[in-house]
Amino acid sequence: MTRERAAGPGAADVVPGRGQYTEDARRQRLQWLRGHSGAALTSLERTGLDAYNLVGNVENFIGSVEVPVGLAGPLLFVGDAARGEVVAPLATTEGALVASASRGARAVTASGGVSTRVLSQRMTRAPVLECADIAAAHRLTEWLRERRPALEAQVGLVSRHTRLVDVEPHQIGRYLHVRFVFETADAAGQNMTTAATWQICRWLTDTLAAEDGLRPRNLLLEGNLSGDKKATVGSMLAGRGTRVTAECRLSRATMASVLKTTPEAMVKNHVSTVLGAQQIGMPGHGVNAANIVAALFVATGQDVACVHESGVSIFSMEQDGDDLVATILLPNLVVGTVGGGTGLPHQRELLTLLGCAGEGGGRRFAEIVAGFALALDLSTMAALVSGQFAQAHQRLGRARRVDWLREGDLDAALLQPMLSLGLDDPGLHVTRVEPSPPLRGDGIAGELGALAERRRLSGLHPLRVEWASGDGTPTAADLVAKVKPRGEEIVAGIAMVLSLCGPEPAAAWERWSPVTGFDDAHRRELAVYRRTESALTGLLPRCYGVLEDDEREAYVVLMERVSDDGGPWTRDRIDGVLRGVGRVHGHWLGRDEELLAEGWLQRVPEPVDLAKAHELWGALVRHAAQEQPDLLGPARADVLTGLAEDAGQWAPAVHALPRTLVHNDLNPRNIAVRGARVVVYDWELATVDVPQRDVVELLASTLGPDATADDVEHALAVHAEAVAAVSPRAAALVAGCDWRRGYRLALRTFMTTRLALYLAGHSQREFGFLPRLVQTSFRLWQLEEARGED
Template identity: 35%
Template sequence: MSTSTSARRGILMDLFDDRQQVRSFHDRRMPKLYFEYKSQYYEGYMSHYWYDGFRIMTQQHDLHLQPGDELSRIGLYEYDTDKGGHQFIVTDVSLSVDECTLIIAVKLQGAESIDFLHQHIYAVILGNSPLHRFSQSEPTPFPSFVGRKHYTKDAVAARQQWLEQFTSNTLKHVNQSLFHEQPSILAGNIENYIGSIQVPLGITAPLWVRGTYANGHIPIPIATTEGALISSISRGAKACNAAGGIEVHVLKQTMVRAPVFFCEDMSSAIRLAQWIDEHKVSIKAEAERVSSISKLITLHTYPFADFVHVQFGYETGDAAGQNMTTSCTYVACEWIASKVKHLAELKYVRYIIEGNQAGDKKVAYRSFIGGRGIQVNASIHIPEAILKQTLRVSVDQYMKSWYAAEVGAMQTGMIGHNVNFANIIAGIFSATGQDMGSIHEASCGIFKARREGDGISFHVQLPSLVIGTVGGGTSLPTQRECLEMMGCYGRGKVYKLAEIIASACLALDLSTSSAIISNEFVKAHERLGRKSEGTGIRRSDIKPRFFQALLGEAYGKVTSFELTPLNTDSSVITNMLKANNSSFQGLHRYLLHLQPHLQQEVNLRHTSSTYLPVILKVKSNDREVMDLGIGIAKLSGDDRLSGLFESQMHIFGFEGSHVREITFYQQAPMTLLQYCPHVYGVTCDEDKEAYAILMEDLSSCSHLGTIESLTVWDEEHIDYVLADAAKMHALFMNKADELPAVLQLDRLDEYSCGDATELLLALTEYNYERYPTLISSHLYHLLRQFIVQLPSHKQRMKQYHQTITHNDFNPRNLGLRSTAGTKQLVVYDWELVCYQNPQHDCVEFLSYTVGVNASIQQWDTYIEQYRLYLEQASGILLDREEFEQITLLNALELAAVRYNLYLLANNLLHLSYMETIYQNLSRYILDKVKENPRLIELQPAN
């Protein structure tokens, strides 16, 4: 089957979630058709259809059909569709209840016949089916991209082309967008980007705001398609300015998150609530640990039945804070769960991160009363003279009408009472990059009028103004400009923005209510729009035939198997994926029971019995791994960081990692595979997303998985690894062309590294703030300097000797096999294998094993020993000074890229070894730079 046919069939099947599903036409909407049987034509109607067949109703009783008969032609009268040459097999013939109609069930056999049924019958009849778009051409699958490729010009063009073909429409205006030149800046704001909806942007007449942070006449940008809105705001601004300006004051900021904890009974839930109340100080410390901005200011418990709602209230600086506070609350909940699960009297069961009590993006009484986001008040007194002159309404007229309006609000159960705060909120939110999902909760406020003195005093309260001046969409080009128009972009500006919004709400409601009362109001129309079966390898798939397919016949018949214990705690990514989706991914140890073939008593490697110990590695695809990285970045609470991750995480080398290791084991030469575990078989099914490796059990190897006990690495065993690593690296030193084509792995070039500069700088800054005792000021600036110059450094590194490297070369992934009285290196987990400087593996391994008190002299001794081993194995003279320069560059790259990522994960996972290995590496970097600053100076490329 061709790729295009396969893709088309996948689209065709979208019509049928279940192949057995039967759909019926209405009596007066059945398509008329004709069919040929034994060279005669008959008429009828299609009454029902399903995936591979349909039902015909005809009143031609002279037709004598039997199950198994074949109709040689079918056609649709209305659509001029006529086709022969397909197998239309009759499966059932019956009479209707009134015996007036013959009912014929027809089934098509063969893929091409079913294809025809969908393409030329169903798609034509249904008309509105997306399949109809492809009736004249081959359909193509929706273009999919991962990582940085998702936000490229090519990806945008591919999606536009696909959409034009799919809908038969030409994109004339949507694709006219300023983001086309640099779509990567949209990472974290939108997916599947194709263009821009250009909402008109207007500016109000300057409004006199008299607040603590906003003080002066301020023009306000409003993005809207509602005519007369900006004129109405400007009219209200005119009246307010004439009255001396709007007094405004921010009351507080509270971003709420509300998880739920479940217990076994009500008494336990009440005791858990008491426990939480008693440990508020510790919970606050945990919640604030992942963010230097969020501060937990309130914590309330609400037990009910056998569960407890817990409301966390935060101050979030200048960010709206939804993501940030979710991260903080998640960490606090994890801490609570870790403590209470051991307390038998609490009978704790589990928790969920949100119990619908926070009011996030919903109109809720709790948010209206207690506040969510920023709470702000605004007031002004308008003398009657201004009311009459500018708004053409008297005090008596206004107050009497407003009394009726308030009664109407109460009778409808309105939460809050205002005229149209939502217009201001939506217009400013659109213009300044706020979260549009929070418009209605932010608009739920109070507008009150009270007769006072010679006029009316108007008062506004916005209790739930969810806004930010950093993060989210605020840094996009036009959104940033709109914030800058008001002097509200960046840190320290969110209260100013709140004061402006509240003042604008007052001005608009004053104008609109006056227009309604004076019968000058003409309502504008607001036009708002918004635009298979399980995959992977599951536990239930693990059966004798599964192992048989991987082993083949060489080892005999797999009769049964048993699962045996295996410690995989050091596998960080696998364990996080498991925790995230309860998947079967990771390493599993089995003992296979084999029945040898005749004349094959033993053909087993490592055992002389009919038992074969194996390790099954079930792999996740690269998208899951990359999504995990993005998820970790989102839990940092830094919106920009998570956005940069999505567009620039190619720097970490995860793309294609799900098949890279499998390809390596299949294609690498034996000279290289001698340093790997024996692989019995692999599975690589892209359609099912099933990836697995069946390999030998390495339990007999020493130093295996010693990540939690690094002290076992003494000089002797470090030397074993360095010697064999040098032999392994020497095999393809400067011989990339000699590798099989599938193993000619492209290492990121200097341009790709340059594309990721923003991410690496943001990551370095984040970790510097989180780990001030681990990352010194000197190291921080050194890393920043290196990252800024990374493209040039990468070019210099590429000009040096390169070879196949493991690229994750540490005690998590290697051990020592006893062979003939000596030790031999064995390395597994090759998903990050690439072609680069051999020093990369060396310096990574040493950062784990040299010990916390190792001096720079010890580092130099090990690196020099490795250089000599590599020189001897490769036959290439390696200048010591140049070798050390490239080693340092690889160490800096490791710190700036891989270890920066590890530190981000450590913020949540508390990896016991992370700080030790980072200190080891950073000490080497700082000592080498101090010893000779010129080591990392840029040199002209040859």
């Protein structure tokens, strides 16, 4: 909101501290702006920049804006100035950009790298001179051509780094546009060429002051013929900035394994995009080089306004035998490694990271931009050709507008009804809500949901909440509002990840995702927190209320904040978790039909579904084995592939064993231990299965690769005892079944489904826990194989 100003001359507000580069002046301006606009502007309070050092970079400095910087690459360069593997810092807020550039870099590197070369470096300024008539303009053109040495001398008076390389007169009637072309070494050169051109113009007007037949009537320093900060055909042909090219050769095998396409498909579809570019009148032809240009410009302090012209490119592909040869030309890359924003601290550090800071770095930087632009164009074109582009950028469609929860909505008005109902206190009144220190991450399911739907609030939001009960008793508590994505958003998020894994995993997920149990994840967890059975509530964090609002698509659990004590996963610690979850298993053991009849679990995958979906599990394993042979070598891949193919034989046996309510994601990321108390979070994947399913995941996540048969036997005995202790009915069911067989079947299920999904996702989103999980899982499998039982 802008404050209304008083009328009359001199009444308008003036920004304070004009021309002052001090912290006091910055704060004065910031305070003035708050009063002027009514905005709090709290994010501008702190800045890492020193106002004193910003002379020449910005005026009326009030603060700085952070842009996320991600690392793309590494990309192998075999260029002229750029050689070796390079990682590029990309400053961007566009999801999938860094991932796509990295994928292209991986393909290019695997095929031998990218060859790069700077062809020329030019910067232009084009003043316009208005002459008396056409004849005078023509005479002035000839006069300029005869005085080239004098023009060069004038440039030398201004800068020792700037060299005049060409003078191009363009007469239009009585107007003479003169395009002065300079070389500016490692500077982008706009300021240098402006100063040099102004010196030439001053000399010209002084020299011709007495020449009535030649003296211009009027002079404008820039007549728009230079194409400054504009995409023009003239600049594309003649060059403005650095003219740089990059080329690579991709093998068919690399294209199949990394880009998930073929040389023939790329070339065929490239032809159609060239036709489209010609139809629309595009200067040059490219895919999205401007993305790399903009991201590197912001990260390294380049003139961002030059992205428009610098992003012009000519991208080409052709098939050579079994290989694809791809080339890109950036004819107008306006970059520098000295001057301007390149001296700012963060930008200077990132230029140093690239080996491009200061004098001598300009050519290398230009080649790096071209190399990564080629990598991104290849990856993006491959995504378009194979259908991955739409899947990676998909957003769930809705037939209506949704008033989603936003950050500021977690306030007293929203929380009071939840607390009142959750604590059964109609007179409760919330008096204060404020954010608390953040938690570590939002969990994999939350991240996947946010990937598919970024427009609304989700994740874990710690809050300090104060309220008065109906009898006036004040209470304050540290709570966490878990705002859940919808299950279909999690499914779509997984689809987006798998779309980058290639057409086979993506198509298999599209077909079989309904049997994976993610669809109704948001409702399941809310239903769990509504339960009142002591066996379950004793394992959950205390719930202060839930919100299930389909109109707003708002699904929130308000729970206590409990932190883990950080202790190692000893046998005693594992036993404590097994006893806690065992009580839940024992309460519902053999009552699976009763649970399903309640309806809140909705679609629960059955063993026959697991067998039918072997196409999905096999596709995930093949992709993981191809992408991560160090993690999933041939022997391990054969085990997982065999399990998936034989699921029709062993999966039905799961249904014959006693089943119960299981957490279905029981790992240390979802567990907090505080002394004797065990708390288990994140029940969105809760389902009906054999109770040993939770045992398998806990052991695979905690025992480690050196697990022994005794570790397994001990854990199973502790778990069976805890389940049986719940009731005589549970004890009879435990005694009447082969408990060890249930564990073996659950291990097969876990490795076929969850482990395969983790492995495929790991190629796009690194899971730090996965290498150890894989090693331990296969160790548990090895122990079962050694027993020799079916």
